[in-house]
Amino acid sequence: MMSFARQANIIDYSLSSLWRRRFKSLGVMVVFAGVIFLLASFQMTTKALTNAASDILAFAPEITIQKMKAGRQESIPLEYKEKLAVILGIRAITPRIWGYYFNETSGANYTVLGLDPFSMPLGDQLGEAIDTGALPLDHEAVLGQGVFAELAGGGDAVIFSLFRPDLSLKTFSRAGVFKAETNILTYDTLFMNLDDARDLFSLPADMATDLCVTVANPNEVQTIAKKIAALLPDTRVVTRQQIQKTYQGVFGWRSGFASICLLTALAAFIIFAWDKASGLTPEERKEISILKIIGWQTSDVLTLRFWEGVTVSTVSFVVGYTLAYVHVSFFEASLFRPVLLGWSVLHPALRLVPSVELGETLLILCLTVVPYLAATIIPAWRAAIIPADSALN
């Protein structure tokens, strides 16, 4: 009880002490909260992006086959399907057209996805990614949110036209719009059936850009991929796991690069905090010597400094973390989006769901609050062992 009352008194004094040095305290808190804001925003954004990518890639084909020539991808003949008939364990092979359409008006690249969802296993699951409307029939397309916003131009984009390579127009009606949650992959996408995509790109009827393989047993994906590669040496065989690894790798590399920049900021902050905390003014030294001679123990002075540090770091942490949450949730992580999402002309306007995980939060806490407390307590200890008689002189 006595100890609790003592702590309460010292906390009371530490708060009034912070208030008396409010401009210095506020300066430290602003910088501290800024560093936490940057680190937490970055951590939440990276986590939200990788989570979103993982969730959505669950719908990607287990194996994708692309024909290569001179080290570059080219159209793959549908007759390759026949060559794979000898491999046991393949459940289905679905041709796909994956291409890019350049919209000269907006300067954006759209991703065109041509599939026949009705003839592929689990094709109907694609419908789960569509917000309004249904899977596309002939001369229909499902639009990503970004494409829809551009083509609609304030209207509803029920009917729109795209140019074939010979500049003739091909008209589509909108079958639906992808859900915002899938923006990371579908924002710039136009999804249509295989024949329409072929027609748009003027591809021959017996060609596709790649073949999507579904296997009966997911445990055999790697084995089957090796067999396909052996059977079709002029192709590139990519598994879903590899694509996922690539995404993780891309975000990992980018987040690693940005982390180095942020850690530099963190280091600068620690130096700043150390300087601020250790640079005791003559008034502060005098205050400590007065407190000591009137009966405060060294441990009382350390406790006082500890509570000051806890107050500054807790307020800064809560403010910085809250701002980071708001930044990621409501401002779509606008500070980090260019770093993390890369090159696309049509930048996805992501509706990110910030990921607040205990482990990650504790990591940020350890990287910021602990060094700050150390930067506060150690100089305070040095100051607290000032001989009490210095107040006499």
Add this chain to the structure above:
Amino acid sequence: MTASFVALEDVCKIYNQGQPNQVRALHNINLVIAANSMVCLQGASGSGKSTLLSIIGCVFPPTSGRATIAGKALSRMPDRFLTIHRRNTIGFIFQHFNILPDLTVLENITLPLMPLGIGPGARKERAERLMEMLSIGHRSNFPARQISGGELQRVAIARALINDPPIVLADEPTAHLDHTLSLAFMEIMRELQRAGKTIILTSHDPLITQHPAVERIIAIEDGEIHVP
């Protein structure tokens, strides 16, 4: 009230012992101060009177010899216990008052009570009694920087008395006061002595050294008690 007295036997104080800058501040001090008395330590600057005041004030123990303050021997007493003994036994009044200018009068006075775990209500009650006694009650919520020198010293006196210590030490208390305020200060000290406190002052000021309440003058010269 605990019988409070000061007894020093062969007390020596050496600063930076064993270092090239070693200084012998006190040498073979033998001194007894009776409880409920008022004495004045007199000496030139550097004579050792502040060091003697620090030992009597339980700020640090002597290098050698025996110092017994209010019934407790200080020699080899760890700093932690020295602080507790000082807190319970000694009230300090400093030459420059050593009041924290940004705190209010009330906050300054109650500062020694904070680490004792005494709640705000009890702290205020104790402080109000002292402020009333010292006629500074109307300044309770004023920041210390806004009050006069005489009031500042009364704040320092109130802070020294807040723990009801048996011994009050005042280091050059009238050095920054005019004649009237110095007389008022000595009257307060006389009242405290009447209330049972032991008062130990350091001063050159004749107003103090010749004051009728001062029972004894102890002259310090080159770290030793000078017997005329």
